[in-house]
Amino acid sequence: MSKNLKALSAALVLLIGLLSLSVLVSADSNFYDITKVKVNDVEMTSGGSTTTQVELDESTEIEVYIDGTGNSTFCPGGNVDDCAVEVRVKAWIGGYEYDDIEATSGEFDIEPGVSYKKTLTLEIPEDLDVEDNEYTLYVEVYDSDDSEREDFELFAERSSHNVKIIDVIYDSSLNAGETTSVEVRVENLGEDKEEDLKVEVTLGDLETAAVYIDELAAFEEDNEDEESSASAKVNLNIDDDATTGDYDLTIKVTYNRGHDELEESYTVHIEGENTEISTEENTEESGEAEASISLSSTELEGEADEEKSLTLTFTNTGSASEDYTVNVNGEELWAESDISPSSVTVAPGASEEVTVYLTPEKDASGDYDFSIQILNAKGELQEEIDMSMSVEEQTGFFGDSNSLLKIGFIILIVLIILIGLIVAFRKLKDDDDGDELEPKEGQTYY
Secondary structure, three states: OHHHHHHHHHHHHHHHHHHHHHHHHOOOOOOEEEEEEEEOOEEOOOOOOOEEEEEOOOEEEEEEEEEEOOOOOOOHHHOHHHOOEEEEEEEEEOOOOOOOEEEEOOOEEEOOOOEEEEEEEEEOOOOOOOOOOEEEEEEEEEOOOOEEEEEEEEEEEOOOOOEEEEEEEOOOEEEOOOEEEEEEEEEEOOOOOEEEEEEEEEEOOOEEEEEEEEEEOOHHHOOOOOOOEEEEEEEEEOOOOOOOEEEEEEEEEEEOOOOEEEEEEEEEEEEOOOOOOOHHHHHHHHOOOOEEEEEOOOEEEEEOOOOEEEEEEEEEOOOOOEEEEEEEEOOOOOEEEEEEOOEEEEOOOOEEEEEEEEEEOOOOOEEEEEEEEEEOOOOOEEEEEEEEEEEEOOOOOOOOHHHHHHHHHHHHHHHHHHHHHHHHHHHHHHHHHHOOOOOOOOOOOO
């Protein structure tokens, strides 16, 4: 009995320690509270008593209502006027195989006694698995220390009619007088079977042709006998007298008995056989560079003292090479920048990339504006691109004293638990050693 009691006491000490750790690591906030959540204008109830329907391949709007709840008990020094908390709002749906379905707001302050509304948009993927239709929406408001989270039930389903063009195979460069084929791959992502889908292909004002796909099974009914996707091949004849130029290749699919349609466009270059260009015009074109510039992003997010990068791509569609130089302007007071390479030469028909690196200073925090300048070979400003970067304070593992105190407290609790267990087990061992065997009364046998 004594041994069992001691073992039970040791287990209780361990359980209390683990509960203390749980309370310390995850805590609700005393400074804000989620009061209401709406999904597509429908007010939700946490815990599953309200379920809202959402459709695949659609945008779902999440409205989050928050109240600032700080008071003199929890505010520093009891001053509610100095009790603002910087938070973000995040909404997400788990369970999607290929990516994260989530959205996060920018950082904002919550003041005591003030109500806030933040709107987030979730893009529901068209290929989300809806075999049982049930998904959970998580909504969280969080700061660097605490958070508030609610979860809600969603009923995800496919729309009745939803057809997509998933691939188009075509020649992007053709000659006048040629015959070309365009292959269009179509998939039915809807709940209903589709019949007599019309695939129409138009090449500028030169040629139009169409074919039909007999039927496409509903997405969830795809099997060996019926398929939810199919390809259609359309042949186009280009006139001998077609002029040189770029033409729009338009793909249009009509379905649902002609009530729905979708359209995509591509570009095809045709070289005319009888196009005449004067020697003067040809000389002028041969010495001209035409470059387009694209960026990977114009809005950056990062952390203080953490390097971020963006890529500029120069594409020369002209007939002469051109030199470009890249400069960063307006970052000197809050970040260090580096450009690799700082200058490029772009040949006709070629593309070159330039990477810009930004490292915010350790004390940088907030939103900053800067610009990227593109200079030509003469040093003239050809283009200036406005940029922005949102910088968060450095929040490393040992980023603040509160984190150190929490870590120290966790270590202390773990040590107390270990010491308690060691003492308990040693006591049990000593008790076992002290129980000597006593001779039993009775007869002695020889």
